[in-house]
Amino acid sequence: MPSPEVIKWLRFKFFPHIWCPGCGHGVIMHSLLRALVGLKLDQDKTVIASGIGCSSRMPGYIDACTVHTTHGRSLGFATGIKMHNPELTVLDVMGDGDCTAIGGNHFIHACRRNIDITAVVMNNNIYGMTGGQASPTTPPGAWATTAPWGAIDPAFDICKLAEGAGASYVARSTIANPKQVEQYITNGIKNKGFSVIEIITHCHTQFGRKNNRRTPIDNYNFFKESSVPLARAKDMSKEELKGKIVCGEFLTGTDAPEYTEKYGEVIKRAEGE
Amino acid sequence: MEGRYEIRIAGSGGQGVIVATELIGMAAALYEKDLFVVQSQAYGPEARGGKSKAEVVLSKEAIDYPKVIAPRLQVILTQPAADEFAPDTMPGGRIVYDDFFVTSIPGFSEEGGVEHSENVIDAHTYVLPIVRTARDKIGREIVTNMVALGAAGRVLELDKVMSPDSLRKAIVNHFTDKKIADLNIQAFNEGYALFKESVWL
Amino acid sequence: MAEINRVAFMQGNEALAHGAIAAGCRFYGGYPITPSTEVAEIMAYELPKFGGKFIQMEDEIAGMAAVIGASIAGAKTITATSGPGFSLKQENLGLAYEAEIPVVVVDVMRGGPSTGLPTKVAQQDVMQARWGSHGDHGTIAYVPSSVQECYDLAIEAFNMSEKFRQPVLIMSDEVVGHMREKVTLYKPENLIERAKPSVPPDKFVPYLADTKTQVPEMAAFGDGYRWHVTGLTHNDWGFPTNNPKEIEKKMLRLMSKVNECRDEIVKFETFHMEDAEIVVVAYGSVGRSALRAVRDARKVGIKAGFFRPITIWPFPDKELESMIKQGVSILVPEVNCGQMVNEVERAVHGKAKVTLQSLVNGELFKPSEIFARIKEGC
Numbered sequence: 001m002p003s004p005e006v007i008k009w010l011r012f013k014f015f016p017h018i019w020c021p022g023c024g025h026g027v028i029m030h031s032l033l034r035a036l037v038g039l040k041l042d043q044d045k046t047v048i049a050s051g052i053g054c055s056s057r058m059p060g061y062i063d064a065c066t067v068h069t070t071h072g073r074s075l076g077f078a079t080g081i082k083m084h085n086p087e088l089t090v091l092d093v094m095g096d097g098d099c100t101a102i103g104g105n106h107f108i109h110a111c112r113r114n115i116d117i118t119a120v121v122m123n124n125n126i127y128g129m130t131g132g133q134a135s136p137t138t139p140p141g142a143w144a145t146t147a148p149w150g151a152i153d154p155a156f157d158i159c160k161l162a163e164g165a166g167a168s169y170v171a172r173s174t175i176a177n178p179k180q181v182e183q184y185i186t187n188g189i190k191n192k193g194f195s196v197i198e199i200i201t202h203c204h205t206q207f208g209r210k211n212n213r214r215t216p217i218d219n220y221n222f223f224k225e226s227s228v229p230l231a232r233a234k235d236m237s238k239e240e241l242k243g244k245i246v247c248g249e250f251l252t253g254t255d256a257p258e259y260t261e262k263y264g265e266v267i268k269r270a271e272g273e
Numbered sequence: 274m275e276g277r278y279e280i281r282i283a284g285s286g287g288q289g290v291i292v293a294t295e296l297i298g299m300a301a302a303l304y305e306k307d308l309f310v311v312q313s314q315a316y317g318p319e320a321r322g323g324k325s326k327a328e329v330v331l332s333k334e335a336i337d338y339p340k341v342i343a344p345r346l347q348v349i350l351t352q353p354a355a356d357e358f359a360p361d362t363m364p365g366g367r368i369v370y371d372d373f374f375v376t377s378i379p380g381f382s383e384e385g386g387v388e389h390s391e392n393v394i395d396a397h398t399y400v401l402p403i404v405r406t407a408r409d410k411i412g413r414e415i416v417t418n419m420v421a422l423g424a425a426g427r428v429l430e431l432d433k434v435m436s437p438d439s440l441r442k443a444i445v446n447h448f449t450d451k452k453i454a455d456l457n458i459q460a461f462n463e464g465y466a467l468f469k470e471s472v473w474l
Numbered sequence: 475m476a477e478i479n480r481v482a483f484m485q486g487n488e489a490l491a492h493g494a495i496a497a498g499c500r501f502y503g504g505y506p507i508t509p510s511t512e513v514a515e516i517m518a519y520e521l522p523k524f525g526g527k528f529i530q531m532e533d534e535i536a537g538m539a540a541v542i543g544a545s546i547a548g549a550k551t552i553t554a555t556s557g558p559g560f561s562l563k564q565e566n567l568g569l570a571y572e573a574e575i576p577v578v579v580v581d582v583m584r585g586g587p588s589t590g591l592p593t594k595v596a597q598q599d600v601m602q603a604r605w606g607s608h609g610d611h612g613t614i615a616y617v618p619s620s621v622q623e624c625y626d627l628a629i630e631a632f633n634m635s636e637k638f639r640q641p642v643l644i645m646s647d648e649v650v651g652h653m654r655e656k657v658t659l660y661k662p663e664n665l666i667e668r669a670k671p672s673v674p675p676d677k678f679v680p681y682l683a684d685t686k687t688q689v690p691e692m693a694a695f696g697d698g699y700r701w702h703v704t705g706l707t708h709n710d711w712g713f714p715t716n717n718p719k720e721i722e723k724k725m726l727r728l729m730s731k732v733n734e735c736r737d738e739i740v741k742f743e744t745f746h747m748e749d750a751e752i753v754v755v756a757y758g759s760v761g762r763s764a765l766r767a768v769r770d771a772r773k774v775g776i777k778a779g780f781f782r783p784i785t786i787w788p789f790p791d792k793e794l795e796s797m798i799k800q801g802v803s804i805l806v807p808e809v810n811c812g813q814m815v816n817e818v819e820r821a822v823h824g825k826a827k828v829t830l831q832s833l834v835n836g837e838l839f840k841p842s843e844i845f846a847r848i849k850e851g852c
Contacts, residue, residue, distance in 0.1 A: 080543025270522035
């Protein structure tokens with residue numbers, strides 16, 4: 001059961017939620033809320049943005065300043081909110097398709113600007129809400145309704161993408177390790193810059209059912225068996241790492257300046273004229 | 274001044290014809306009394322080269338149509354611009370050509386005489402060393418547009434449209450760096466003198 | 475703080491940017507595109523002087539998203555674009571209509587379709603302004619025809635956007651955007667600001683509209699009211715709904731909040747309509763060619779009149795019809811293949827013969843071209 005502090009952050013008015021029984025998104029939402037509670041954030045000053053998809057319904061259930069936008073574009077909205085009022089804590093929750101397919105351009109540019117937004121990417125390797133179409137993180141060979149002969153597109157490594165594009169905090173965990181998810185989201189929010197936390201989750205309804213992970217517990221077991229801590233992964237060969245999920249903090253802050261602070265300097269220069 | 278007084282300055286991209294017309298507009302709008310003005314330009318995708326034309330319409334009354342219909346004054350700095358734009362000059366108007374880039378004056382024969390054909394343009398025609406003055410006398414070809422503006426300024430004075438001092442004020446207002454403003458004023462004055470001492474063909 | 479009150483000589487695009495700032499706009503998000511880029515450039519330079527923010531986004535879509543986001547956070551916001559960019563704006567414009575977020579969008583029209591004519595004038599987007607984003611909604615769109623009007627209508631656009639809590643469009647064009655004229659910049663009086671919540675946070679129902687204005691009060695994120703913004707059809711609580719009654723209520727209110735106030739939104743200008751036998755209806759830069767042609771026609775004794783919509787949406791249909799006598803001829807010059815002409819036909823209910831004069835060569839009408847048609851009787 002959630003703690004009373006967490007319950008304060010829930011909009012029971014908007015329940016029941018749309019997620020399937022056993023969906024990993026609930027685990028992520030609870031971890032996220034524990035992180036917000038742990039950081040003693042003010043609900044009135046916390047913004048949670050999202051795009052379209054199952055994961056993007058999350059902000060509706062959270063009693064904060066929430067904005068459910070268009071597919072893939074949530075970071076654009078979040079950027080506008082943060083730019084206008086940098087005092088707000090801004091999170092952006094999204095799915096793998098939302099973040100890396102239709103929103104891929106917005107994602108890399110948010111990373112590049114290093115604007116103080118925490119992106120929580122729930123990666124379940126599929127478009128779940130619309131019935132199981134392939135996403136940019138569907139593993140090659142996996143089945144999807146739009147890859148009925150097996151996916152042939154290579155999958156994105158979201159963490160590498162974020163790191164390469166300039167995010168200043170990058171971490172990965174799975175729903176099989178909710179304490180770690182909570183910790184990484186906490187660290188991501190604390191980071192003054194753009195933070196990306198990729199959380200591997202599952203869609204047993206649309207992905208697992210067709211890819212030998214039919215039940216929620218099959219997926220939990222798979223995540224547990226496949227997870228490799230970053231420290232251990234460093235000593236493993238490429239061959240050994242095949243099919244594994246490397247979990248850990250890949251980047252915990254850089255010396256890159258934060259975007260809204262840089263713009264604050266622009267204002268000072270302009271006002272001085 | 275009766276009705277519309279229309280000006281066109283044409284050349285190629287990078288010669289500063291747009292800025293020249295902008296300064297005429299600024300002079301009219303900010304330093305002359307009761308003068309309405311619209312300035313506009315047409316250009317292609319090139320920042321340098323390509324055809325470039327800019328226009329100003331001046332009037333004592335509010336201006337409806339913002340573009341030039343038949344210019345009373347044209348300053349033309351390249352041959353392609355001369356060929357295209359010279360013919361629509363208002364009858365009895367003035368055309369100032371640059372003598373370096375415009376080698377074949379529309380409406381005139383090879384020998385320099387007036388063509389006895391339908392190509393004749395009913396306008397006072399002046400051929401002045403605009404580019405050469407900028408390049409040789411001032412040493413900066415970049416001020417070609419200010420020499421051209423100086424020549425135009427003298428015409429506008431003769432036609433009782435506006436005072437050259439208004440144009441000088443606009444130049445000083447536009448170029449905030451004093452050294453650059455001085456250089457441009459010098460070029461303007463050279464252009465003004467060029468026209469003053471000229472005769473039409 | 476920079477000085478607002480002054481007389482200047484500037485481009486339509488520049489005046490529009492200054493008008494936005496005078497209206498209290500403090501946020502610009504966008505992507506550069508000819509022939510609208512000067513709006514972005516002026517905002518990039520001016521906004522930080524007023525403590526405002528400018529951000530160049532990665533594309534047009536994100537530019538639209540950013541201005542909606544900043545508006546949700548409490549700012550008056552604007553973005554500017556042109557043809558291809560306006561197409562890209564449509565997706566998030568729809569969200570702003572649905573979620574009722576005030577924002578001003580400028581389209582400096584150029585020739586299309588596709589990349590078309592980046593540096594040449596057109597009026598090919600006026601129907602896109604009305605119907606561009608999928609789904610129904612009321613539209614408010616202005617068509618300026620002078621530099622001063624760019625300034626004035628920028629202020630008006632913000633007022634209407636704040637009042638009705640929805641996007642307002644300024645459909646400028648390449649000629650108006652790029653020409654320079656004398657303009658009086660002033661500090662506007664009686665600016666309209668979005669209605670803030672009149673109840674404490676625990677009583678706040680975010681989409682419960684005032685029964686008279688039909689516009690809900692709007693709290694900014696961060697000022698103590700927590701609410702949910704969504705592009706899904708939602709109930710008064712702002713939460714997605716599939717309930718037929720709630721869906722219909724929301725949809726009808728989106729339309730009626732603007733439609734029922736159309737009389738106060740509609741703007742137009744006329745010249746010699748009282749005894750006109752031939753009426754030219756034209757807008758934007760074409761309005762200037764048309765006015766010249768009408769003046770020239772009057773000089774030679776033709777009873778010509780001129781009607782210029784300043785709001786193209788809502789279209790001043792009632793007003794036009796009331797000024798038209800049975801049997802007059804109406805000429806509609808447009809630099810497109812015929813868009814507003816259909817609205818004119820609809821407005822006059824067969825009382826007049828309506829003729830389109832179309833020009834699609836990238837140029838503005840010469841007054842003589844319109845004059846010739848007036849002389850021929852259209």
